Amino acid sequence: MRIPRRALFAWAAGLLVGCNGGGDGDAVVTISTPATSSLLTTPTVAPTPAPPPEIVTSADTIFQAGASIVSVVGDLSGGAISFLNRTYQLTKGARSYYAVIPADADDPAGTHPMKVDFVLKNGSKGSMPYQLTIRKTAWTVDSITVGPQLAPLLDPKVQAAELAMLRGIYSQYTPEKLWDGSWALPIGGDVTTRFGEERSYNGAPVSGHHSGTDLGAASGTPVGATNSGRVAMARQVQLRGNMVILDHGGGLFSGYAHLSSFAVAEGEMVRQGDPLGFVGSTGLSTGAHLHWEMAAGAILVDPYRFTDGTNGF
Secondary structure (H helix, E strand, O other): OOOOHHHHHHHHHOOOOOOOOOOOOOOOOEEEOOOOOOOOOOOOOOOOOOOOOEEEEOOOEEEOOOEEEEEEEOOEEEEEEEEOOEEEEOEEOOOOEEEEEEOOOOOOOEEEEEEEEEEEOOOOEEEEEEEEEEEOOOOOEEEEOOOOOOHHHHOHHHHHHHHHHHHHHHOOOOOOOOOOOOOOOOOOOOEEEOOOOEEEEOOOOOEOOOOOEEEEOOOOOEEEOOOOEEEEEEEEEOOOEEEEEEEOOOOEEEEEEEEEEEOOOOOOEEOOOOEEEEEEOOOOOOOOEEEEEEEEOOEEEOHHHHOOOOOOO
8 A cells, every 4th residue: 555645754754844745756676685594493484574665755856956855764774865976874763764865056957866775674785766856946146246355255265265164064964863843044034145146246257156045134133043953163254254053963954154143152952943143244244134054965055945845844
């Protein structure tokens, strides 16, 4: 009997409020079982083999800079998912093992193969094929002028150094799920810049993608955690100014930048809505706002899609 995708995903992941996933989810399963000893003195009854795991996704189609939660339901002890030449460890959730599979802003649109490698509790190993479809995102373009005081921050070496530092944090993997339920906006301000916007600074050629979503708010507005997690970083950097990064487990992180001051310290555990700091304009910023970003498996993704339903959760 096939369980409907929507009902199975809500049960299996133990993570989600809603599911917009689609697709048939059928897969060819290959399982290898460890050899057993042939030195048996009495006949034995072979144990009933465990049913093959089932793949359940929050969405089979995601946008560039979107993400899908891929859950593997079954008698598992671990595994990994490969997608677009990147590998993501399966993390134990409440009722399944899961991974947040991201699409980079520059990943090609189209349908791409995905492979789930798993290990059952009895030691058997197997793999299942699947596929995810990436939809093209239309990026906005903006021209920004900054004064001489901020101009040194436009140096590509400064930008590369900060990105390398952040990737060192975003590449870390905590093998436990620290977040729960739906995701919340960190402040109530309007979206002033969407993730992925291509920019020209001081008349230079348009390049790159804005790495987060900007929310407008008055200086001093409290910034809340979008979900529960552990404070992985709370310090000043050059471009993002005063920044807090939360580790949500399983390779998922959220970042809060340009803060005027901090309300947490590194290593603290926080819950959704707990104050992390206050809106400011530190770093490469021309006015008070919150720069909010998220990363899955060290890939920067659109944080707003975690709250508007387009990721399927």
